[in-house]
Amino acid sequence: MISPTKIWRRQKTTVKQLGLTGTVVTWTKIFVPSSEYTSLAPFTVVLVELENKDKAFGQLVDFDIKDLKIGMRVKSVLRRVREVEREDVIPYGIKFRPTSA
Amino acid sequence: MIKVIGFYSTEFGEIWDKSLTALIADATLGALADAKIEKEKIDAVFFANMLSGVLENNLMLPARISEVLGTHKPVFRTEAACASGAIAFHLAKNWLMANPGKTALVVGAEKLTDYSPEEVTAGLAAAASGEEQAAGLTFPGLYAMMAQVYMQKYKYTEENLAYVSHKNHYHGTLNPKAHFRRPVTIDQVLKSAYVAYPLKVLDSSPISDGASAVIVTSDESLAKRSSHAVSVLASETATDSISLKGRTRLDGIEATQIAADLAFSAAKLGRGDIDVAEVHDSFSIAELFAMEDLGFWKKGSAGSQIRDLATMIGKGGKLTVNTSGGLKAGGHPVGATGVKQIGEIYLQLTNQADRRQLKKVKYGLTHNVGGSGGVAVVTILGT
Numbered sequence: 001m002i003s004p005t006k007i008w009r010r011q012k013t014t015v016k017q018l019g020l021t022g023t024v025v026t027w028t029k030i031f032v033p034s035s036e037y038t039s040l041a042p043f044t045v046v047l048v049e050l051e052n053k054d055k056a057f058g059q060l061v062d063f064d065i066k067d068l069k070i071g072m073r074v075k076s077v078l079r080r081v082r083e084v085e086r087e088d089v090i091p092y093g094i095k096f097r098p099t100s101a
Numbered sequence: 102m103i104k105v106i107g108f109y110s111t112e113f114g115e116i117w118d119k120s121l122t123a124l125i126a127d128a129t130l131g132a133l134a135d136a137k138i139e140k141e142k143i144d145a146v147f148f149a150n151m152l153s154g155v156l157e158n159n160l161m162l163p164a165r166i167s168e169v170l171g172t173h174k175p176v177f178r179t180e181a182a183c184a185s186g187a188i189a190f191h192l193a194k195n196w197l198m199a200n201p202g203k204t205a206l207v208v209g210a211e212k213l214t215d216y217s218p219e220e221v222t223a224g225l226a227a228a229a230s231g232e233e234q235a236a237g238l239t240f241p242g243l244y245a246m247m248a249q250v251y252m253q254k255y256k257y258t259e260e261n262l263a264y265v266s267h268k269n270h271y272h273g274t275l276n277p278k279a280h281f282r283r284p285v286t287i288d289q290v291l292k293s294a295y296v297a298y299p300l301k302v303l304d305s306s307p308i309s310d311g312a313s314a315v316i317v318t319s320d321e322s323l324a325k326r327s328s329h330a331v332s333v334l335a336s337e338t339a340t341d342s343i344s345l346k347g348r349t350r351l352d353g354i355e356a357t358q359i360a361a362d363l364a365f366s367a368a369k370l371g372r373g374d375i376d377v378a379e380v381h382d383s384f385s386i387a388e389l390f391a392m393e394d395l396g397f398w399k400k401g402s403a404g405s406q407i408r409d410l411a412t413m414i415g416k417g418g419k420l421t422v423n424t425s426g427g428l429k430a431g432g433h434p435v436g437a438t439g440v441k442q443i444g445e446i447y448l449q450l451t452n453q454a455d456r457r458q459l460k461k462v463k464y465g466l467t468h469n470v471g472g473s474g475g476v477a478v479v480t481i482l483g484t
Contacts, residue, residue, distance in 0.1 A: 010235070027249060028238075028242050028249065028299075030237055032219075032241070032297070034223035037237040058236050082235075
């Protein structure tokens, strides 16, 4: 399990990146993931430059494959970010979806 | 002048019958025998490893090395992910410069194949930032993200990358200690399964076990007695942010540029002087970055230059790259890699590289990268 303290600590920065639009700087699709992400694979990850000039990593969701490219416009949304056991604190974090969706 | 006077490497690959400590012992005793010196001659040990603590709850390896050598001499451990080996060598060189008349052992080792690819992938991801890990990014994923920027900017396709694997697998067929000793065609690379788009299995270095060791000395009389001694002309290292977020550019590795400029300046050599190089081809894209960032090829040109295969053995080019098979075919036991690269250049410069021996080689270079470019080490050796 992930320590609730770590989740709490990370959420202090996550909240500042929520609901922002930005541009995809680069992307990849992960076919062979780390053990904690096996059930999600394959999945797409983007590096985004946000409107406030910060950069953020997140998985891309709710998109059409034909729209996926460097320069694509996206918005940050709150999503569950990993699989956990029933009794664990659910780790929420940033994912991205196209602004057009 | 600091000299390398001996080298030994175990085979790289899935070495089921050997533990991490047994691999370290094999490499250490092999290097001592190669240098024709007794273990009592070693004044300090510099040891490189990344994942023993993460994967097998195995730490305090300096004390295990003390057992292997039967010594009370100091043993220092380095960890800089995939650059651990060259960092250990760098520290040994500095230690020897401060201690004339002494001799050091540099040994790098890694034991990975006892674990599943997912467990090793998770372990290697420890060399990425917490945010990168939390997004589900893996090590291949980070290089894939950089490859995407490079390919789009300079208009290359996956085929341009495939030539790196084709070349290095050919070199692997000439190295009896390489993890893979079979050739691969461009078509086979292109048809292999994706790991992290656009990188495929045959763009990626494997998960390997192995250990490599070199003996380095500041003892001039010992170096003079050695039948095979090469000089360490430079060993320089530079760093950058752990996350791709903090980099000024993603179409290459800036730490490599900085370390290379420092190393060429310290060695008082130009790029054109280098005859043979072992560069960090953890992924095909990484060799293209290396050729540009080390200053051998113009920025943005590596994707087309690699297609000439001028850096392949037998092509008659001035500079030949990754004669060992590189990380791609030679194998990548993380902590051992940087030490093996130095060993391969040592073999080339002392005419001991057997079927892959190049003619008239005077200067050689190694380039070892940690993480997605957070640490780079450039070492230059000469006869």
